[in-house]
Amino acid sequence: MSSSTVTVVSAPGKVLIIGGYLILDRSYQGLTIGTDARFYTIVKPGNKCSKITVHSPQFNDAAWEYRVNDACQVEAINEDNRNSFVEITVKYTLSVIANRIPKQKFNEIINQGLDIYIAGSNDFYSQRKQLEILKLPLNTSSLRLLTPFNKNDINLKQVHKTGLGSSAALITSLVAALLIHFQCIDNIGNQQKTLIHNVAQMCHCLAQGKIGSGFDVSAAVWGSHVYKRFSPDILNPVIQDENNVDGATIDNIVDPSTSNWDNEVVPTALPPRFTLVIADVDIGSNTPKLVGKVLAWRKANPEQAKALWDTLASHNSMVIDGLRELRSEYENNKSEYEKAIELCSEVKGSEWATLAEQKTLHSNIINGLIKIFQSFQKVRQFLREMSTLSGAPIEPPVQTKLLDACTEIPGVIMAGVPGAGGFDAIFCIGIGNKFVENVENLWLNWKEMNVGPLLANESSEGLKIENLDSVKGLATILT
Ligand SMILES: Nc1ncnc2c1ncn2[C@@H]1O[C@H](COP(=O)(O)OP(=O)(O)OP(=O)(O)O)[C@@H](O)[C@H]1O
Ligand SMILES: C[C@@](O)(CCOP(=O)(O)O)CC(=O)O
Known part of the structure; x- marks a missing residue:
């Protein structure tokens, strides 16, 4: 895939049906089921010098701008309007990319600027208000009438989430879309999924300010699976001293071949019917x-x-x-x-x-x-x-x-x-x-x-590269 094209990646939401609380401990397993509610990240070349803009068009006041300095570090342009989940993910993923691709190639893409759009299926957010406005009863027939990637006319702080794991699916799709857009990886096979998982897990823990079991990020990468968590020590260097950690240390933590991630994933699906x-x-x-x-x-x-x-x-x-x-x-x-x-x-x-x-x-x-x-x-x-x-x-x-x-x-x-x-x-x-x-x-x-x-059903599939025009309603969020 060329960096001049549009990159689209999606990651699923999850439902943990077995193993709540127990999976916080590596001795116990859990079963997480992937859903057909997905988060999409679209990455396009921008037209503003070195500026990265992340848009979340489903919400009001939801665009965040970043500049990349000569040392490849990401800085927020507007101090008053920040989204730490997006900012941490852009910052750490670009740091991993800068360590992994030639500087000249990195600069070429950054100098063009990037326009990034993120959008989640309606099921990630309660649609009760929207249905009330449209005077529709709260049922699945009404939900099917809503525009895909419905605009909520509220800001993100007011949103009622439904528990499908919006932040994990958002971060995972954003990490994967950036790695692909910069040609740091060229497809989403098993090795690439491991790198995406490690980066997304690190970003999600930093954004949430804690290390949970990580099953939600794991589900966003692998879809339905039996899960055993990673030992949290792997993230200590970055969690303990977030501001002083260098690119090489970060890269070493997330590298699938040198690091010691011990999470276990056995892909599965509900039985037929x-x-x-x-x-x-x-x-x-x-x-x-x-x-x-x-x-x-x-x-x-x-x-x-x-x-x-x-x-x-x-x-x-x-x-x-x-x-x-x-x-x-x-x-x-x-x-x-x-x-x-x-x-x-x-x-x-x-x-x-x-x-x-x-x-x-x-x-x-x-x-x-x-x-x-x-x-x-x-x-x-x-x-x-x-x-x-x-x-x-x-x-x-x-x-x-x-x-x-x-x-x-x-x-x-x-x-x-x-x-x-x-x-x-x-x-x-x-x-x-x-x-x-x-x-x-x-x-x-x-x-x-x-x-x-909600409308969501099981879909056992994990991360996917998508075609913008094949996902109903997705292209319209760019307008
Ligand atoms: N569409 C979006 N655009 C930008 N940021 C989003 C979007 N959806 C969620 N987020 C980010 O994720 C944060 C919520 O993350 P948090 O980890 O608290 O919820 P969650 O556990 O993922 O919730 P749920 O499982 O109910 O979806 C928001 O404050 C926001 O920063
Ligand atoms: C309680 C716990 O095991 C599950 C929390 O799941 P959820 O975010 O409520 O879907 C915590 C965790 O695994 O991080």
């Missing part, structure tokens, strides 16, 4: 507060916490293994699999065991579904125990009531709180497609909380 649906709940939780409470309790009660973590981990693994086993059942016998799914999609998960007793046919598949259903019920039970013991409302009683009602719908195999839980969102996974309408109806008629369905 499984569908993921998501809703945001208009109450909201503060994730760092929840995490703080859980970790403080764990520290004060190490033995009890270890027993709880290990028990929860064993049920988490049973869900993950169950999903993998079902994928092989599908590969072994597609028509049997289809028949079992059809049969079970008409029946509540709690009654599949009775079906299994009656039928000798499809027994491996039905038993596989039962294993996932029952293990997930256990996962929720132990998350509620974690809630009670730590005082952090991970699956608070109002959410329990809603999730139990979802689980009563025929075809539903798992209904839970994603990620850190709380009052932010819920997800529901079912088999076949009939359950989708029934779940949405339940949500829309739910009185105790305002439950807003």
Whole structure:
């Protein structure tokens, strides 16, 4: 790809369905599912000398300008209007690029200037206000009527995010688009994904001012996968002394061949005929507060916490293994699999065991579904125990009531709180497609909380190079 062309890269949002809190510790795994809600970064040559402008056209007052000095350092032009997530990413990614490509080539591209546009699928932000303005009810049919990359007429500080990981997807797509535009990498294969991941993870930690498990950046790179975190020490040199770290040290940290990143990624996908649906709940939780409470309790009660973590981990693994086993059942016998799914999609998960007793046919598949259903019920039970013991409302009683009602719908195999839980969102996974309408109806008629369905479904694919004109509505954000 030539630097005179337009570069477009997208990265997916995520839903952590298994492993919240546990994945903060490298001993435990989690399952993160990629979504078809994506963040897009478009990089074009600019026409202003050495100036980089990043536009976020979905929001008011959302353009940030940077200058690159002779030492290849990035400086914000307007001190009063800054976006630290964008600024840190541009600064550190260009530092990595300057270390990796000839200075002359770097200067040629920088001297032309760069115009960068970023935009997220509507699902990353609550569209409640937009629907109210248009006098449309809050449901998926109305959401489908909205313009893609809808303009919100608010600034970023006022936005209600839906928990799909906007900052991780934004940073990851921006890092990848810059690396490609400067021809520091020429495609997105495995080696390149590792470099993109390492740079994006570093930028995201710096922007958030903390080192979390990093599963959201990992999902933005690899899509759906089973995840084990990286050891946080790798980022110490840059986190501890952000202002004095030199380009060579940064490059050494992110280099896939010399560094010691020990994160583990096993790409996966939900089994065939499984569908993921998501809703945001208009109450909201503060994730760092929840995490703080859980970790403080764990520290004060190490033995009890270890027993709880290990028990929860064993049920988490049973869900993950169950999903993998079902994928092989599908590969072994597609028509049997289809028949079992059809049969079970008409029946509540709690009654599949009775079906299994009656039928000798499809027994491996039905038993596989039962294993996932029952293990997930256990996962929720132990998350509620974690809630009670730590005082952090991970699956608070109002959410329990809603999730139990979802689980009563025929075809539903798992209904839970994603990620850190709380009052932010819920997800529901079912088999076949009939359950989708029934779940949405339940949500829309739910009185105790305002439950807003999103459009996103699973898409296991990670980062992608895109063609500007092939993504509906994307080209119009440039105008
Ligand atoms: N469209 C956008 N344009 C520019 N910056 C954005 C955009 N969307 C998000 N951001 C940046 O990401 C920050 C939010 O990051 P934060 O890590 O707090 O949320 P998050 O955990 O990604 O939220 P969620 O998972 O709900 O999407 C914003 O303050 C802003 O700097
Ligand atoms: C609680 C935790 O395990 C998950 C937080 O997930 P989310 O941002 O709520 O989707 C924290 C982390 O992994 O960084």
